[in-house]
Amino acid sequence: MSLVTQLTCVQCGAEYAEGAAMTCPRCGMDEGILDVQFDLERAARTLTRTALARRPPSHWRYLELLPVEAECCQAVATIGWTPLLEAPRLAEALGIGRLRLKDDGRSASGSFKDRASSVGVARALREGVKSIACASTGNAASSLAHCAAAAGLQANIFVSQIVPAGKLAQLLAYGARVFKIQGTYAQAYDLCTQACEHFGWYNRSAAINPYLMEGKKTGGLELAEQCADDPPDWVVCSVGDGCSIAGVQKGLAQMKAVGVVKWDARLLGVQAAGVAPIAEAFETGRLDRNGAGDTYADSINVPVPRNWRKAVNAVRNSGGAYVTTTDEQIMRAVLLTGRLTGIFAEPAAATAVAGIAVARAQGLLNKRSSVVALITGNGLKDIDGALRAVGQPHEIPPNLDQVVRIVEADTAAS
Numbered sequence: 527m528s529l530v531t532q533l534t535c536v537q538c539g540a541e542y543a544e545g546a547a548m549t550c551p552r553c554g555m556d557e558g559i560l561d562v563q564f565d566l567e568r569a570a571r572t573l574t575r576t577a578l579a580r581r582p583p584s585h586w587r588y589l590e591l592l593p594v595e596a597e598c599c600q601a602v603a604t605i606g607w608t609p610l611l612e613a614p615r616l617a618e619a620l621g622i623g624r625l626r627l628k629d630d631g632r633s634a635s636g637s638f639k640d641r642a643s644s645v646g647v648a649r650a651l652r653e654g655v656k657s658i659a660c661a662s663t664g665n666a667a668s669s670l671a672h673c674a675a676a677a678g679l680q681a682n683i684f685v686s687q688i689v690p691a692g693k694l695a696q697l698l699a700y701g702a703r704v705f706k707i708q709g710t711y712a713q714a715y716d717l718c719t720q721a722c723e724h725f726g727w728y729n730r731s732a733a734i735n736p737y738l739m740e741g742k743k744t745g746g747l748e749l750a751e752q753c754a755d756d757p758p759d760w761v762v763c764s765v766g767d768g769c770s771i772a773g774v775q776k777g778l779a780q781m782k783a784v785g786v787v788k789w790d791a792r793l794l795g796v797q798a799a800g801v802a803p804i805a806e807a808f809e810t811g812r813l814d815r816n817g818a819g820d821t822y823a824d825s826i827n828v829p830v831p832r833n834w835r836k837a838v839n840a841v842r843n844s845g846g847a848y849v850t851t852t853d854e855q856i857m858r859a860v861l862l863t864g865r866l867t868g869i870f871a872e873p874a875a876a877t878a879v880a881g882i883a884v885a886r887a888q889g890l891l892n893k894r895s896s897v898v899a900l901i902t903g904n905g906l907k908d909i910d911g912a913l914r915a916v917g918q919p920h921e922i923p924p925n926l927d928q929v930v931r932i933v934e935a936d937t938a939a940s
């Protein structure tokens with residue numbers, strides 16, 4: 527049985543019973559985002575470190591803090607419990623004391639979004655719905671298509687024109703019905719909402735569905751458990767809609783509230799300079815709803831984010847900060863991360879690494895800082911984007927002299 531107590535509006539604080547609303551009717555769909563509350567005292571009785579040590583290595587291990595029933599989880603096998611990897615050479619290149627990478631690029635569909643989609647599918651199963659839908663620039667869609675296929679639900683996906691080929695191929699391979707909208711992402715989003723109302727589909731669009739952030743929260747829950755005796759100073763996450771970083775902060779805070787850990791970490795939110803409405807709202811206190819712009823990191827290209835308030839509050843409550851990075855810095859981070867850790871990150875994931883370099887240059891981080899960065903997506907999802915960052919092969923005739931010439935030139939240069 528779920529330990530959800532109520533839903534609270536992040537704007538006006540009004541409280542609603544579970545199932546009573548998807549967004550706050552008083553504040554409207556744009557601002558009235560809800561936050562799911564749990565009975566943390568009851569959760570603390572069973573969610574202990576000893577109990578956790580005996581649970582399966584997936585994000586369902588935190589059942590007490592998830593808005594799902596145990597039976598519904600079985601349908602979407604194992605998501606989560608991704609590894610936390612030491613990255614000493616990358617730490618040195620960035621000029622910080624220690625860096626660990628939590629690699630969600632090796633999640634089932636290759637991104638952090640699997641955490642949210644699996645909870646969305648578990649919720650849909652609980653409500654007895656057979657079809658589920660979302661509007662997405664890519665990863666939310668491919669993860670939903672994956673989880674729906676695993677659970678035997680029909681997925682309906684609304685994508686914009688800028689979806690990379692790798693992500694589109696995933697959708698079609700997982701058997702989703704894909705609508706590629708001749709318009710903007712905002713239009714794809716609105717059309718998805720209309721279609722869900724028309725057909726009664728379950729709406730996974732993370733932005734307004736408060737339960738999805740609870741899935742993303744598992745990134746923070748896991749991180750807390752993985753670092754229980756060895757806390758980082760900072761946790762770094764790239765930010766698009768704002769749901770991921772808010773979820774991670776909530777996960778860390780809840781693990782402290784239930785007594786599994788005793789520490790807090792500061793959050794560093796990283797946005798691409800071309801599309802940085804949340805970083806701006808962190809300074810000004812308000813969202814520019816006429817936001818435009820563009821970035822190479824397609825998964826965080828969200829000009830008008832719906833979860834901006836949660837994302838601003840999460841970073842503020844942690845005593846953290848926002849930074850922005852140029853597309854050139856992001857490309858460099860794709861290359862550095864691959865070369866110095868063996869992890870192939872998609873541009874939006876490498877943005878977190880780029881943000882560390884910026885924060886170090888600004889003095890937010892220093893040479894002793896211990897940092898965890900979330901690698902939120904796999905580089906194979908966007909091959910064209912990756913190739914823009916990583917250079918070209920040596921094209922040569924089948925001739926050893928040519929190989930020798932290139933190796934000698936490389937050796938001389940290093």
Ligand SMILES: *Cc1c(COP(=O)(O)O)cnc(C)c1O
Nearest residue numbers: 665766767768769770825902903
């Ligand atoms: C969605 C996404 C993000 C950002 O998450 P938001 O909830 O939109 O802020 C970061 N990286 C990748 C790879 C993503 O797919």
